[in-house]
Amino acid sequence: MLEKKDITLERAVLIGIVTKNQDEDKSKEYLDELEFLTFTAGGYAVKRFTQKMDMPNPKTFMGTGKIEEIKQYIDDNDIGTAIFDDELSSAQERNISKILNCKVLDRTNLILDIFAQRAQTSYARTQVELAQCEYLLPRLRGMWTHLERQKGGIGMRGPGETEIETDRRIVRDKISLLKERIKTIDKQMSVQRGNRGAMVRVALVGYTNVGKSTLMNVISKSEVFAENKLFATLDTTVRKVVIQNLPFLLSDTVGFIRKLPTQLVESFKSTLDEVREADLLLHVVDISHPNFEEHIESVNKILGEIKSNDKPTIMVFNKIDAYEAEPFDKEDLTVERTKANYSLDEWKRTWMGRVGRNNALFISALNKQNLEDFKKRVYDEVREIHVTRFPYNKFLYPDYDESQE
Incomplete structure (x- = not known):
């Protein structure tokens, strides 16, 4: 590779x-x-x-x-x-x-x-440290073989604990401390989420390195760190976005991966609260990856684990500019072509275009292809949620006079 x-x-x-x-x-x-x-x-x-x-x-x-x-x-x-x-x-x-x-x-x-390298905030570092300690605990015996035997000799006889047991106790105490620290930060973040008001929340989810941060930068006009490496984003970033006259909150979350360590799923569940509390999910998929269908399954599996797989979701197939042409079934693309010749209509006629109420989107966040269609679709979905939640809202009905109620 x-x-x-x-x-x-x-x-x-x-x-x-x-x-x-x-x-x-x-x-x-x-x-x-x-x-x-x-x-x-x-x-x-x-x-x-x-x-x-x-x-x-x-x-x-x-x-x-x-x-x-x-x-x-x-x-x-x-x-x-x-x-x-x-x-x-x-x-x-x-x-x-x-x-x-x-x-x-x-x-x-x-x-x-990798997570330890990428963690920038104290919250992410705490979560990574917790995952590392939970991974380390059952492996102490293997990593510290020189601590297996209790020291003997004069003054060392009688009750006591071996050094390996001491190490295990230290790590267990560290795990308890880190969990308490995460609980404290969780409460602070929960208050922050509560202070954001009643705006609709939209979360970007997807496999790692599919272009979520790049899309976030384009839509929110912000400077979220983006790089062509796995797990470029660990900390959840939230930005206020306005499409037409409608504001909403857009969050960029940590990417998922197959065989994701159990320790990370547990320690990063707090970070994934942004996904749990979102009103709408934008499931971003790297369509140029040869096995993107498995990536979709992996993401859906983790969404199920955090009880977020029943939320309204728009499938966003990204990186159409990087797609390499391969032979397709006739019901997909009728003729093998170069990636430069695929039209949006042809993309929509594939099985991918029929995913989830036929509301899949095909874009290139890097080259800003088809972003207007993307914005319109997101606007329609957010507006529908907004109208349901607030039948009379100043953002949607600027001429409405509340005093008439």
Whole structure:
């Protein structure tokens, strides 16, 4: 995926498996995403290793022969990091580290590291720290093997606790402290949301790196940080937007991803309150990604987990300018064409155009294509919500005289 090699990046090998539930194509796609995650974290994927297995080896994840092959490559090519596409148990991580004699990370650890780099506000840093502590707690034994035995000798006999138990207690106390800190911040943010008045709330949701922040900047005329890397946005940003004569609040939220670590889902549930409390969701999809349909499923799954999958939703297919032409079924696009020749009418005739009450939109936030249609659709949806909530409203009926009531 990433062709240019930067000598300043940390050299790593990527490791995944092929199973009956994850065929070779799926495994390649996950490793493509893992490579992008590695690049985002500051690494460079030198080589990939895969193995067909019925199920992962409980001791070393991969088979003995494959692990030896990986070790030989790491030794011969001065590789400092081995990154596994699935979450490793503490025992697997400990055993693999002893064999490979290098830094061993799994997908969860890698994502946590990216979140730690990207966290800007104290709230985001607290949430990331909580997720890291919850990930660390069951792995202390593997990470601190020198603390496993209690010190003996004169003055050390009798009741006491081992140093590993002391470490665990410290981490548990830290988790409790972080949870209390998040509760305090949550109350403050809840008050802030309550002070925003009764304006309609619209939230941008979607897979990571689909262009939500770019769309936010274009619509709200703000300067939200946007970059072609995964998880560019961690902190929820809220802006007041006015389309025609109607104001509403637009929020940009953290992107979702497949195999999202449980610790992050739990610790970032507070950040996702903006999604829970939204009146309308704009589900942004990167139509140029070859597996965007799975991205849609992943986002819908997480929306279901936070009980937000029944909200009014507009599907916004973004990056139509970057779409690469491939052969389609006749019911989709009748002729294979270059990306420059697809018209909006042709996009609307595809199955994508019929998603969700036939209200899907096709835009390019970067090149500002079809944004007027986007604004009109959002305006219509927000206005409908507004009229239901406030039958007589000064924004919608500026000539209405309330004194006549």
